[in-house]
Amino acid sequence: MSVKDLVRNELKQRVQVSSTRQRYVDPPNMISLAAGDPNFLLPDYIADAISAAIKGGCNHYCFGDEAELKEAISNYYSKYGYKAPPNLITITSGGNPSLNQAYAAILNAGDENITPDPSYGGGGGMMRYLSVKNVHAPMKKVNGLFRIDLEALKKAITPKTKSLYLDNPGNPSGAVFTKEELKGIADLAIDHNFFVVSDETYSEYVWDGHKHECLIAIPGMENRTLVCMAMTKMYSWAGMRTGWVITGPELAPYVASAPSGSVSWPIQKGAVKALTEGYEYVETIKKEYEERLDYATKRLNELPGIKCTKPEGAFYLFPDISGTGMTSQEFGEKLREEEAIRISGSMYGPGNAKGHIRLSMIVPLSYQKTPSWYEVTKDKTLESAMDRIEKFVKRHVK
Ligand SMILES: Cc1ncc(COP(=O)(O)O)c(C=O)c1O
Known part of the structure; x- marks a missing residue:
């Protein structure tokens, strides 16, 4: 055998090895707009709290997860009008581990999840x-953004439906x-x-007066509801x-x-500091x-064949590039080869992601x-990325 x-x-x-377990070796001139990996450096007072925890004995097991962290998370949710008692919070090692923990608790072989x-x-x-x-259920495009289509969700429901994934924002x-x-x-x-796995990773990032609501x-x-959250995007904590x-x-x-690993205790101590005192830092990032x-x-809306709507939340743009005559895969591959820009696209669903x-x-x-963990040279800025995209689109779309 x-x-x-x-x-x-x-x-x-x-x-399929998870993308975060693979290291990309990009040529030096490559600008990556692909991953949601925030570039901000942590303020000293948070880094110092982690260092003090390491020096202060937080190097053994943290039995029961850090109580102060659960308390800080519980208090954090009051801004959404929701009281999350600390005993109902399970600490995980990030966004995907939260999703894994949630699904491992509710799904059996043969069940269906709607995305x-x-x-x-x-x-x-x-x-x-x-x-x-x-099971993928199509969203509907309203004023340039994809929104929940309740009729499509209803069609996707079967007696085997155990959960719905909702990414909000x-x-x-x-x-x-x-x-x-x-x-x-x-x-519904x-x-x-059925359960709803409510992925609220971007809850801090809402623009133009939009408000995050907790399901x-x-x-x-x-x-x-299983609220899945991470500090990854909120505090540049990836x-x-x-x-x-x-x-x-x-x-x-x-x-x-549900089986899982625990989170490093000093990092949990740093998370307490960030959640209780780091809001100004989050505001700067926002x-x-x-x-x-x-x-x-x-910049994108000035280009032929591209329609881009500013999002209500999160920090991605998802422009419609169908007017360029290229598929999202072709656009991405050519842009990488010709202009050294890495983007993503077609992996977000079998239907609607096409042409975006x-x-x-x-x-x-x-x-x-803001201080960044990588050095930003003049040719590696967003301005330079948009110049390269402009050159690329104008070359291909007449
Ligand atoms: C909606 C959403 N959930 C979860 C994750 C994963 O977060 P983490 O990197 O903390 O595992 C991401 C990462 O991009 C995300 O966009």
């Missing part, structure tokens, strides 16, 4: 691992779902008896791996029982993301306002 015969069946169907199209696909690996069918779609939209989803979940706060949804799952009192013990979004939206590309606003504008 070969090794392949012996390994887990669900894995041998498709070998609106387009959406972030981070839970797909766990679904395949658990032999769960991921949406990645890549950029929509921030209103209370009314969430109420529509809540009614209650009527058809779990809607009456009847407490034990049907390499420090901290997140959480919040749910209701009936469901929380099952979430906490301001800069919004400037980048405004700038790049304007996703640009992540992780590159500073023409000047360095």
Whole structure:
């Protein structure tokens, strides 16, 4: 018998190493607008809290997760009008681990999960691992952004539907779902008896007066919602791996029982500092993301064949490039080869992502306002990226 015969069946169907476990070796002139990997440097007072924790004995097991962190998370949610008692919070090592923890608690082989199209696909690996069918339900485009289509969701529901994935604010779609939209989803979940995995990774990033609403706060949804969150995007925390799952009192013990690793204790101490004292830092980051979004939206809309709507939330642009005559894959490949820009696109769903590309606003504008973990040279700024995209589009679209 070969090794392949012996390994887990669900894995041998498709070998796919997570993208964060792969290292890209880009040529020096490459600008990456592909990953959602924020570039901001941590302020000293947060880094110092981590260092003090290491020196102060937080190098043994952190039994029960850091109580102060659960308290800080609980307090953080009061701004959304939601009281999340600390005992209903499970600390995880980031956004995808939160999704994995949530799905591992609720899904059985043969169940179905519905994912609106387009959406972030981070839970797909766990679904395949658990032999769960991921059913894509199309979203509808309204004023340039993809929104929930309740009729399409209803069509996708079967007796096997166990969960719905909801990315709010949406990645890549950029929509921030209103209370009314969430109420529509809540009614479906209650009527058809399924859970909603509510991925709120970008809840801090809402623009132009839009407001983040918490699905779990809607009456009847407490034990049907699994809020999945990470500090990755909020505090430029991608390499420090901290997140959480919040749910209701009936469901929380099952979430906490799903197997997972724990989060480094000193990092949890740093997370307490960030959540309790770091809001000014988040505000600075937000301001800069919004400037980048405004700038790049304007530049893209000046190009032939491209239509770009500024998102209501998150820090991605998801322009329609179908007018260029290229598919999103062709656009991405040619742009990388000809202009050394890396983007993403077609992976966000089988239908609606077609004809779109996703640009992540992780590159500073023409000047360095906030300290970055990489050196930004003049030819590696967002301005330079947009100049290259302009050259590329004007060369291909007459
Ligand atoms: C909506 C969403 N959820 C989860 C994640 C994964 O977060 P993490 O890097 O903390 O695993 C991402 C990353 O891009 C995301 O966009």
